[in-house]
Amino acid sequence: MSALVEFREVEFGYVAPAGRRAQPFRLAPLSLAVEAGEILGVIGPNSAGKTTIIRLLTRVVRPTAGEIRLDDRPLGALPAALLAREVAVVPQELPHSFPFTVEQLVLMGRYPHDPGRYFESAEDRAVASAAMKATGVLELAAMSLPFLLQLLVHMAGGGTIDPPFYEREPRNTPIPPEIRAVLDAPAS
Numbered sequence: 001m002s003a004l005v006e007f008r009e010v011e012f013g014y015v016a017p018a019g020r021r022a023q024p025f026r027l028a029p030l031s032l033a034v035e036a037g038e039i040l041g042v043i044g045p046n047s048a049g050k051t052t053i054i055r056l057l058t059r060v061v062r063p064t065a066g067e068i069r070l071d072d073r074p075l076g077a078l079p080a081a082l083l084a085r086e087v088a089v090v091p092q093e094l095p096h097s098f099p100f101t102v103e104q105l106v107l108m109g110r111y112p113h114d115p116g117r118y119f120e121s122a123e124d125r126a127v128a129s130a131a132m133k134a135t136g137v138l139e140l141a142a143m144s145l146p147f148l149l150q151l152l153v154h155m156a157g158g159g160t161i162d163p164p165f166y167e168r169e170p171r172n173t174p175i176p177p178e179i180r181a182v183l184d185a186p187a188s
Helices: 050-057 080-086 102-108 122-134 145-155 163-168 177-183
Strands: 005-013 026-034 065-070
Touching (some): 026 065
Antiparallel strands (some): 005 026
């Protein structure tokens, strides 16, 4: 069985901005394989290349050397629409004005499966519901993303909840106790 994602001696470097003496970021040759069902955590300091790895996997940037394979297929040879159906990224931060619920964000991931339509089908809703259930966030489906982000920051000890977001939340949206368990780590 082949790896779901494989980086083979992948290298990448950003071009140095004009007039800067600092050496631009370069990703040293990287090889890794992630099998189906595995969870990979990439940990490192700022500018270590964590986001660059995601950008390489989504073809936002292309490697200067090496090869990336997705399910044993060369990533560079995959059509953009197929790549969009198979690889999804939830960004680190969302703008506070991002007015969507958790469910709406998950449903956005269904768009590449039928880009010619404007509304979700019953099948899309069923697939999104199953994905939320499998990842343990089905209870958060109706929660707005800005409120959820504020809640997570607050629970981690990093701030207060902005009342206007709280007032817009449905009162019957329970906050599962599992969220607290995930965030019960020192903030420093």
